Structures are given as structure tokens and as C-alpha cells.
Amino acid sequence: MPENETSREPRWTEHLARAAEAFAVELRSCVPEKFSDHARGSLREGLLAVRSLLDTGIERLEQEEKRAEPRKVEVE
Numbered sequence: 001m002p003e004n005e006t007s008r009e010p011r012w013t014e015h016l017a018r019a020a021e022a023f024a025v026e027l028r029s030c031v032p033e034k035f036s037d038h039a040r041g042s043l044r045e046g047l048l049a050v051r052s053l054l055d056t057g058i059e060r061l062e063q064e065e066k067r068a069e070p071r072k073v074e075v076e
Contacts, residue, residue: 028036
């Protein structure tokens with residue numbers, strides 16, 4: 001790739017990042033603070049729910065491993 005093409009890429013991504021930040025700031029200013037608080041709480045609860053599913057799955061796998069019959073390993 002020619003040098004001038006690679007030098008344009010970082011500027012483009014910087015502009016995109018600044019545009020996303022500006023959009024987020026504008027969006028936050030349009031919704032009531034109470035809504036943001038509830039949305040953040042809902043997100044947290046959703047993540048905790050997913051965590052509990054993962055923890056349960058891990059526990060079940062560990063229990064299955066403990067119940068599995070011991071295997072003989074040949075040593076040379």
C-alpha cells in the first residue's frame with residue numbers, strides 16, 4: 001500500500017471516534033438522567049443474569065468431570 005494511503009487511515013479513524021463521542025454526548029443530553037440510571041441498572045442486571053447462567057454451566061461441567069470414571073494411564 002502506498003505511504004499516503006496508510007497515513008490517511010489514522011486520521012479517518014480519529015474523526016470517526018470523535019463523531020461517535022459527540023453523538024453519545026448529544027444522545028445523553030436528550031434523555032432524562034433517571035432513564036440513564038434505570039438503563040444502566042438494567043444492563044447490570046442482564047449481565048448478572050448471564051453470569052449466573054455461565055456459573056451454573058461451569059459447575060455442571062465440573063460435577064460431570066468429578067463423576068467420570070477414572071481412566072488408567074499407561075506409563076512407559
